[in-house]
Amino acid sequence: xxxxxxxxxxxxxxxxxxxxxxxxxxxxxxxxxxxxxxxxxxxxxxxxxxxxxxxxxxxxxxxxxxxxxxxxxxxxxxxxxxxxxxxxxxxxxxxx
Amino acid sequence: xxxxxxxxxxxxxxxxxxxxxxxxxxxxxxxxxxxxxxxxxxxxxxxxxxxxxxxxxxxxxxxxxxxxxxxxxxxxxxxxxxxxxxxxxxxxxxxxxxxxxxxxxxxxxxxxxxxxxxxxxxxxxxxxxxxxxxxxxxxxxxxxxxxxxxxxxxxxxxxxxxxxxxxxxxxxxxxxxxxxxxxxxxxxxxxxxxxxxxxxxxxxxxx
Numbered sequence: 001x002x003x004x005x006x007x008x009x010x011x012x013x014x015x016x017x018x019x020x021x022x023x024x025x026x027x028x029x030x031x032x033x034x035x036x037x038x039x040x041x042x043x044x045x046x047x048x049x050x051x052x053x054x055x056x057x058x059x060x061x062x063x064x065x066x067x068x069x070x071x072x073x074x075x076x077x078x079x080x081x082x083x084x085x086x087x088x089x090x091x092x093x094x095x096x
Numbered sequence: 097x098x099x100x101x102x103x104x105x106x107x108x109x110x111x112x113x114x115x116x117x118x119x120x121x122x123x124x125x126x127x128x129x130x131x132x133x134x135x136x137x138x139x140x141x142x143x144x145x146x147x148x149x150x151x152x153x154x155x156x157x158x159x160x161x162x163x164x165x166x167x168x169x170x171x172x173x174x175x176x177x178x179x180x181x182x183x184x185x186x187x188x189x190x191x192x193x194x195x196x197x198x199x200x201x202x203x204x205x206x207x208x209x210x211x212x213x214x215x216x217x218x219x220x221x222x223x224x225x226x227x228x229x230x231x232x233x234x235x236x237x238x239x240x241x242x243x244x245x246x247x248x249x250x251x252x253x254x255x256x257x258x259x260x261x262x263x264x265x266x267x268x269x270x271x272x273x274x275x276x277x278x279x280x281x282x283x284x285x286x287x288x289x290x291x292x293x294x295x296x297x298x299x300x301x302x303x
Binding site for chain 1: 159160161162163164165166169170171172174212214244245246247248249279280282287288
């Protein structure tokens with residue numbers, strides 16, 4: 001995950017699948033799927049495709065949310081100037 | 097005229113060693129003895145002195161991030177291994193999250209973790225639990241952080257420390273943990289930088 005929180009590694013997908021230290025890497029300097037290990041026997045190992053697809057979905061969701069947030073901030077500011085009512089999404093984008 | 101006394105062995109009247117020289121190694125006293133430097137005297141080192149100062153110093157970190165509260169932190173530990181790092185002495189060992197000291201002594205221990213969340217967690221804290229019987233652990237150090245909801249990823253950290261007087265390496269142990277109010281909170285880990293790491297420094301012999 002980059003400093004802004006955009007997912008950029010399959011570890012970002014794996015970490016949100018289950019709570020706790022259920023997975024790790026046999027070589028922590030090379031965090032590739034081939035080095036993925038499962039510490040918790042009650043959890044199944046996702047396939048490489050699941051990891052790749054999961055990361056792509058997280059990235060898409062992040063980008064969409066970021067775009068929507070920017071749009072809501074812009075529209076919300078405009079409405080504040082004209083006195084129009086804000087949507088809930090605009091309120092959250094402007095004020096948290 | 098200067099007198100020269102040649103001897104390899106000086107003993108007290110009971111035959112206990114005071115000074116012994118053997119194969120270029122000079123031994124002063126014996127196990128259990130106290131060697132006193134008198135007030136006003138100076139002990140200076142112009143060569144190499146080993147066994148003085150810090151004899152044990154070590155640092156470990158978590159390599160992989162995880163979500164939620166964990167204690168003991170059992171997995172994904174590694175000793176720091178960048179080019180600029182080196183431990184002193186034997187170093188620590190860890191098994192299933194429980195840490196064993198290499199030798200008795202008074203140790204300074206520090207534990208830091210960095211947290212991330214897109215949302216709100218009222219608390220995210222780190223803690224150190226110790227035992228003197230290798231069984232019953234008590235929380236002895238804790239430090240809180242919190243993350244407000246800013247509709248984006250935000251970060252905080254906790255850092256706590258303690259002294260632990262290790263008189264028995266088989267029984268005096270500790271573990272590290274994190275606890276978060278919002279279970280979606282991540283504890284960060286990285287294999288190239290210390291996002292969550294533990295520091296161990298032996299300050300002196302056991303007290």
